[in-house]
Amino acid sequence: MNVSRHWFGLVGLLLLGWLLYLLHPILSPFLIGVLLAYMGDPLVDRLERWKLSRTWAVVVVFALFSLMLLVLLLVLVPMLGRQLVRLYELAPQMLDWLQHTALPWVQAQLGLADSFWRFDQLKAALSEHLGKTTDIVGAVLAQATASSLALLGWLGNLLLIPVVSFYLLRDWDLLVAKLRGLLPRRREDFVVQLVGECHEVLGAFLRGQLLVMLALGVIYASGLMLVGLELGLLIGLIAGLASIVPYMGFVVGFGAAVTAGLFQFGVEFYPLLGIAAVFMVGQLLEGMLLTPWLVGDRIGLHPVAVIFAILAGGQLFGFTGVLLALPVAAVIMVLLRHVHDLYKLSNLYRESIDGFDEPSNPA
Known part of the structure; x- marks a missing residue:
């Protein structure tokens, strides 16, 4: 049955x-x-x-x-x-x-x-x-x-x-x-625990990380515009959006800003120093203030998982797949964590430890 x-x-x-x-x-x-x-x-x-x-x-x-x-x-x-x-x-x-x-x-x-x-x-x-x-x-x-x-x-x-x-x-x-009322009574606590863990991961991204992206976009765009970069607003917002993957926003935004700065100002020290200072301040604020305050110590998705989920969702279902990518990836990650815990408690894992013969000491 x-x-x-x-x-x-x-x-x-x-x-x-x-x-x-x-x-x-x-x-x-x-x-x-x-x-x-x-x-x-x-x-x-x-x-x-x-x-x-x-x-x-x-x-x-x-x-x-x-x-x-x-x-x-x-x-x-x-x-x-x-x-x-x-x-x-x-x-x-x-x-x-x-x-x-x-x-x-x-x-x-x-x-x-x-x-x-x-x-x-x-x-x-x-x-x-x-x-x-x-x-x-x-x-x-x-x-x-x-x-x-x-x-x-x-x-x-x-x-x-x-x-x-x-x-x-x-x-x-x-x-x-109502959805909780439809759960099987014997499995309710376990399902609620799984949903809570998924909610923790999704909350870290859909609330915390999106707020970090918004704050970084404002910081980068405002700083680059103060430096006098002609395309500062566009580059700053792109860098903020790319920050959904840690460090990608810094790499993409800094590379684009330096390229635009060299084209606009030439090899002038102070504008390029200002561009570097904007991104250094953004990274310091992200690491010391924004991420601890808005995301905290909640468990988030690995950056590679974020990239793969977004690309796979877009390839399979288009824009709808992009919207579903992170929630589905969060659920899969939580399930894989529980599968890993069950495997560590299974006889297969224990047998592999009990049946392992330690090498003899040649001395």
């Missing part, structure tokens, strides 16, 4: 995976809604402890999220748009600088052949494309409106996200209580 029950469970998991694969084109707004509700639930619970009703607490949290989104749309998005257009315009000049200034210096230092670097074709193609259009936003809108049905579907999904988030956030505690 136990064997047949396990087979039924395995078949059920396979059917669930197949169903998710079929429905993944429409799952994105629901997954984003679940993510927003999961991140907003602690704020709602705290407001409830301040004697607000659940509904009014959700309304306050939604108003806060809406205000943040409004500031993002009115302030940050236009600035980023201008910097993207500027980067698009500077690309041929940057290629010229690489071809005639930076790479010849590298070539002379390493003793490479004169014909080692070939950028003529790439620069010609980029210049030709730049001549056709300089309005990136217009090109994106033209592509998006090529199919009116696709545009309506995209707008529908966008409007569906706040609706799903609101109802999930309002009924979050009720849904969790």
Whole structure:
């Protein structure tokens, strides 16, 4: 009976995976809604402890999220748009600088052949494309409106996200209580322990690490703009987003900032020193303040696991897979930890120790 029950469970998991694969084109707004509700639930619970009703607490949290989104749309998005257009315009000049200034210096230092670097074709193609259009936003809108049905579907999904988030956030505690009530009584404590460990890992990333990313993005962008780097906002935000993997944001952001600084300022000491100081301050704040305060000593996913999960999820399910990547990786990591503990307690592991013959001492 136990064997047949396990087979039924395995078949059920396979059917669930197949169903998710079929429905993944429409799952994105629901997954984003679940993510927003999961991140907003602690704020709602705290407001409830301040004697607000659940509904009014959700309304306050939604108003806060809406205000943040409004500031993002009115302030940050236009600035980023201008910097993207500027980067698009500077690309041929940057290629010229690489071809005639930076790479010849590298070539002379390493003793490479004169014909080692070939950028003529790439620069010609980029210049030709730049001549056709300089309005990136217009090109994106033209592509998006090529199919009116696709545009309506995209707008529908966008409007569906706040609706799903609101109802999930309002009924979050009720849904969790009902799901817990459906658990088998004998396995309830064990399942609750597993879910708690998954919640610890997810909390470290979806709340702690995302806040660290946001803080680092603000620090890097503000510092680079104060230094006078023309593309400082864009590079700083990219470095903050890349910080989802420890040290990747520093490597990507510092490399891009130094390259942009050499192109803009040349080999000048003080601007390059300012860029290095910005990233040094960011790393010190991350290690000594941000990560201990926002993430703490909670167990997070290994950086290699984060990279693999995001790439694998995107390859298998597209954007939906990217949204599912970290939660699924957290659950798998917790399960593997328990499998490892069970293996250490199993007869197979103990037999390998008991049956191991220690080498005799030649003395």
